[in-house]
Amino acid sequence: MGIDLATFWPRIVDATIETLQMVAFSLIFSLIIGIPLGIVLVVTRPGNLLGNKAFFAVLNGVINFLRSIPFIILLVAIIPFTRLVVGTTIGTAAAIVPLVVYAAPYIARLVESSLLEVSPGVIEAAEAMGAKPWQIIFRVLVPEAFSSLILNITIATVGIIGASAMAGFVGGGGLGDLAIAYGYQRFETEIMIITVLLLVVIVQFVQSLGNKLSKTSRRR
Amino acid sequence: MIDFQDVTKTYTTNDKQITAVDHVNLSIEQGEIFGVIGFSGAGKSTLIRCVNLLERPDQGKIIVNGTDMLKLSKPELINVRRKIGMIFQHFNLLESKTVFHNVGFPLLLAGVSKQKVKRKVDQLLEFVGLKDKAEHYPEQLSGGQKQRVGIARALATDPEILLCDEATSALDPQTTSSILDLLRKVREEYNITILMITHEMPVIKEICDRVAVMEQGKVIEEGSIFDVFSNPQQQTTRNFVKTVMNDQLPQSVIDKVHGAHEGSKIVRLTFVDDSTDIPLISDVAKKFEVDTNILFGQIIELQKKPFGSLIVELIGTSTEIDKAIQFIESQASVEEVETDGD
Numbered sequence: 001m002g003i004d005l006a007t008f009w010p011r012i013v014d015a016t017i018e019t020l021q022m023v024a025f026s027l028i029f030s031l032i033i034g035i036p037l038g039i040v041l042v043v044t045r046p047g048n049l050l051g052n053k054a055f056f057a058v059l060n061g062v063i064n065f066l067r068s069i070p071f072i073i074l075l076v077a078i079i080p081f082t083r084l085v086v087g088t089t090i091g092t093a094a095a096i097v098p099l100v101v102y103a104a105p106y107i108a109r110l111v112e113s114s115l116l117e118v119s120p121g122v123i124e125a126a127e128a129m130g131a132k133p134w135q136i137i138f139r140v141l142v143p144e145a146f147s148s149l150i151l152n153i154t155i156a157t158v159g160i161i162g163a164s165a166m167a168g169f170v171g172g173g174g175l176g177d178l179a180i181a182y183g184y185q186r187f188e189t190e191i192m193i194i195t196v197l198l199l200v201v202i203v204q205f206v207q208s209l210g211n212k213l214s215k216t217s218r219r220r
Numbered sequence: 221m222i223d224f225q226d227v228t229k230t231y232t233t234n235d236k237q238i239t240a241v242d243h244v245n246l247s248i249e250q251g252e253i254f255g256v257i258g259f260s261g262a263g264k265s266t267l268i269r270c271v272n273l274l275e276r277p278d279q280g281k282i283i284v285n286g287t288d289m290l291k292l293s294k295p296e297l298i299n300v301r302r303k304i305g306m307i308f309q310h311f312n313l314l315e316s317k318t319v320f321h322n323v324g325f326p327l328l329l330a331g332v333s334k335q336k337v338k339r340k341v342d343q344l345l346e347f348v349g350l351k352d353k354a355e356h357y358p359e360q361l362s363g364g365q366k367q368r369v370g371i372a373r374a375l376a377t378d379p380e381i382l383l384c385d386e387a388t389s390a391l392d393p394q395t396t397s398s399i400l401d402l403l404r405k406v407r408e409e410y411n412i413t414i415l416m417i418t419h420e421m422p423v424i425k426e427i428c429d430r431v432a433v434m435e436q437g438k439v440i441e442e443g444s445i446f447d448v449f450s451n452p453q454q455q456t457t458r459n460f461v462k463t464v465m466n467d468q469l470p471q472s473v474i475d476k477v478h479g480a481h482e483g484s485k486i487v488r489l490t491f492v493d494d495s496t497d498i499p500l501i502s503d504v505a506k507k508f509e510v511d512t513n514i515l516f517g518q519i520i521e522l523q524k525k526p527f528g529s530l531i532v533e534l535i536g537t538s539t540e541i542d543k544a545i546q547f548i549e550s551q552a553s554v555e556e557v558e559t560d561g562d
Contacts, residue, residue: 129325
């Protein structure tokens with residue numbers, strides 16, 4: 001027993017980098033998929049801009065389905081899909097695939113709720129001015145909801161950080177993996193505390209950055 | 221300028237059919253300010269949204285400046301909408317954009333160059349008196365200022381028509397009157413046709429040339445402001461008119477007056493235009509053996525014409541009273557007030 005912290009530091013640094021990589025890439029891909037999905041959810045909602053009852057019902061159902069699977073199960077269940085996408089089922093890259101599958105529907109929902117906050121009156125006013133549907137989306141909906149979007153994306157980012165801790169199951173590495181492998185399974189309390197503290201710092205940083213961006217974006 | 225021909229719009233909610241607009245025929249002339257009044261749920265809001273097809277009627281025709289709106293393709297509709305400005309009860313400004321960018325927004329949508337946008341917006345902000353607020357955000361403005369921004373925005377694309385959807389209903393009376401002044405100025409300077417809906421009769425009286433009264437989706441009465449206010453035909457119209465000029469005597473007063481003088485008669489005299497400057501009552505007192513007791517009187521201005529009403533008690537013998545009434549009838553309209561509680 002007893003791990004020499006002085007020699008163990010590089011592992012902690014590596015794990016931190018892995019976590020940041022996993023979260024950053026997962027976030028980027030989730031945004032790329034989730035934001036358009038959120039927009040589609042809002043505009044195809046029956047009675048809205050491009051309302052389409054059937055399309056909305058299917059998309060809504062799929063998102064609900066994905067959102068209801070616990071991440072730890074999703075991680076294992078989509079292994080064949082992960083292999084198809086990144087060619088491997090272990091390592092950081094392999095962890096990013098399930099993280100995206102987990103976070104993209106989540107972000108879609110958060111984007112949806114942000115966009116739904118935009119007053120229908122403002123959308124009606126834009127329609128009356130002769131705005132085309134894409135102008136309403138990108139010139140009205142998104143800018144008007146921007147501040148709320150930032151806050152919601154911050155929530156999603158913190159969610160991804162949390163989920164990434166489970167990536168150890170597929171050898172994804174990261175701080176969570178270290179905490180489980182050393183802190184929990186080998187009773188290295190110090191490692192546990194250090195990794196958890198590092199996660200706390202990261203989450204705090206992300207949240208205050210998000211709050212700040214959201215605040216400044218209210219006035220541009 | 222705007223023609224509603226047999227326009228009908230029905231909604232289905234929870235298996236119930238609601239006819240919001242029921243076979244409406246209206247014709248609004250170029251350059252006039254036309255008001256539609258009704259209680260909430262009368263269908264006026266749906267009606268005004270039919271003009272620019274924010275609501276699509278299921279029956280009838282909307283002709284705007286010679287164009288059959290329902291026959292337009294989507295791109296054509298977008299172009300026609302740019303010629304129809306609209307302002308709203310809750311202003312509907314973009315909260316994330318400055319006053320300048322709000323006013324310039326319709327031009328941005330239309331792809332107008334930045335330089336032209338700047339010139340136009342500066343000119344419009346000058347017109348509505350908000351030049352110093354260009355860099356403010358809507359949340360920093362008062363209700364009246366927000367509506368001024370709304371008006372400037374509606375004028376940005378040089379529309380021929382301005383639709384006002386309860387534009388003053390969220391404003392206090394003083395601000396309402398300043399916004400109405402501005403709308404009058406809009407009509408004068410830009411020669412725009414204004415269609416407004418409201419539930420406030422003072423607004424109609426203040427600014428409109430003609431008015432239509434809506435109830436349960438139907439237009440129940442229509443006419444010039446003067447005609448409708450001086451001689452309302454329908455009960456709902458009378459109720460609305462009462463909110464602006466209430467010349468009803470309380471029953472207790474009538475009873476009291478009748479009790480005091482045996483054989484007296486209470487009459488309501490209505491003066492229109494020139495007859496308002498004749499000293500009628502003193503003439504009556506001089507020419508006939510009749511005493512007059514003035515119970516109530518008021519005079520208001522409708523479309524720049526004075527309109528007065530006076531309730532007097534005529535006291536004397538019945539033959540003298542009848543002669544006096546005959547004389548008055550040559551100058552003003554007379555109506556006997558017996559029980560006034562309608």
